[in-house]
Amino acid sequence: MSVVGFDLGNESCIVAVARQRGIDVVLNEESKRETPAIVCFGDKQRFIGTAGAASSTMNPKNSISQIKRLLGRKFSDPELQRDLASFPFRVTEGPDGFPLVHVRYLGEERTFTSTQLLAMVLSNLKGIAEGNLNAAVVDCCIGIPVYFTDLQRRAVLDAATIAGLRPLRLFHETTATALAYGIYKTDLPENDQLNVAFVDIGHASMQVSVVGYRKGQLKMLSHTYDRSLGGRDFDEALFKHFAAKFKEEYKIDVYQNARACIRLRVACEKLKKVLSANPQIPRLSFAGDGTFV
Ligand SMILES: Nc1ncnc2c1ncn2[C@@H]1O[C@H](COP(=O)(O)OP(=O)(O)OP(=O)(O)O)[C@@H](O)[C@H]1O
Ligand SMILES: [Mg+2]
Incomplete structure (x- = not known):
């Protein structure tokens, strides 16, 4: 099994x-x-x-x-x-x-x-x-x-x-x-130790570890974390920015509508992914249904 x-x-x-x-x-x-x-x-x-x-x-x-x-x-x-x-x-x-x-x-x-x-x-x-x-x-x-x-x-x-x-x-x-x-x-070294740092930014938290490798050996040297820092915090920063902008420019309060909040969060996550691979966002506008056009 x-x-x-x-x-x-x-x-x-x-x-x-x-x-x-x-x-x-x-x-x-x-x-x-x-x-x-x-x-x-x-x-x-x-x-x-x-x-x-x-x-x-x-x-x-x-x-x-x-x-x-x-x-x-x-x-x-x-x-x-x-x-x-x-x-x-x-x-x-x-x-x-x-x-x-x-x-x-x-x-x-x-x-x-x-x-x-x-x-x-x-x-x-x-x-x-x-x-x-x-x-x-x-x-x-x-x-x-x-x-x-x-x-x-x-x-x-x-x-x-x-x-x-x-x-x-x-x-x-x-x-x-x-x-x-x-x-x-x-190609791990036989005698020397190769130290590698791993950074895991998850959705809600972040963990960093430093590991020492030799052929056939692994030693966890240290680790640390932030329980409340992850990808969703980037989404949240974008969400707050757009929620304030919608309120100011269109007098729409997305916080009053659970579905609108979800759609805006989905759109912000997409935006974050575009920004993580590009220095600038191509011209995008928010279609209101949670998608960019
Ligand atoms: N290309 C990308 N650019 C920026 N962020 C991304 C990209 N792809 C995924 N993410 C973000 O990474 C996060 C998800 O990461 P991951 O799948 O490691 O989390 P998880 O393991 O589910 O959560 P956790 O580790 O907190 O339990 C999400 O916030 C997602 O938006
Ligand atoms: Mg994870």
Whole structure:
């Protein structure tokens, strides 16, 4: 039986399988390497992953993303409170002090814990791995950030168990990156140490590690992180800029409309990607439906 690795992202997840002395990234049902970490609840069914992302703009209040941010954190946690302000879905404090996510599902008001939501994401990833391997997948390794607390680690393990997985171990994302680099680097020095720094800017957080390599050896020399700096902060800066501009020039308050907020965020993310590859943006104008023309 193969051991499968899950890279659990705040925005998207990746499934990989160890085979033929290497690591293969598994493609999802859309032939993509990345699967959105999202669960979208509907009146007739729920959509997870790629299907969830497709329906999220139509149904923002019932589309739950950024589950990794909610995981294993008390509702009163100031960092969580800051995150909640930008989420389009409703979250309240549960009886145990942890967040409860409110959705409308199958025509009823329902609440879910972040562990239950993560279990849904993981069972979708399990299905992707099984579809690719044509075999049942139970044993797995799951990547987590270095800064995860004991509670957050336990929540990941619980979610995996609910999804019918047996996590053999949780793996720091920084170590996984370093290992992947080391496996494929064939010219590592025998005696000297080659030091390499890895910078992982994710959707919501950033991790940096420095790793020392020798042939057949890997040593994690140091690591650091910022739990609240990631790609979404660039999106947010652009979002605030355009929201203020729309208010000033067109007297439109996008904050009053959850769907408009989502569309503007999607457009800002696209803009960021264009700007990260180009010194200037080609002449673009915002079409109002979240697209640039
Ligand atoms: N070409 C690009 N230019 C700039 N930013 C990009 C580009 N491609 C992706 N991003 C940004 O990277 C972020 C997603 O990164 P990644 O997939 O590593 O996050 P994640 O693993 O899901 O989240 P996290 O590590 O916080 O759990 C998003 O904010 C996305 O907008
Ligand atoms: Mg990541």
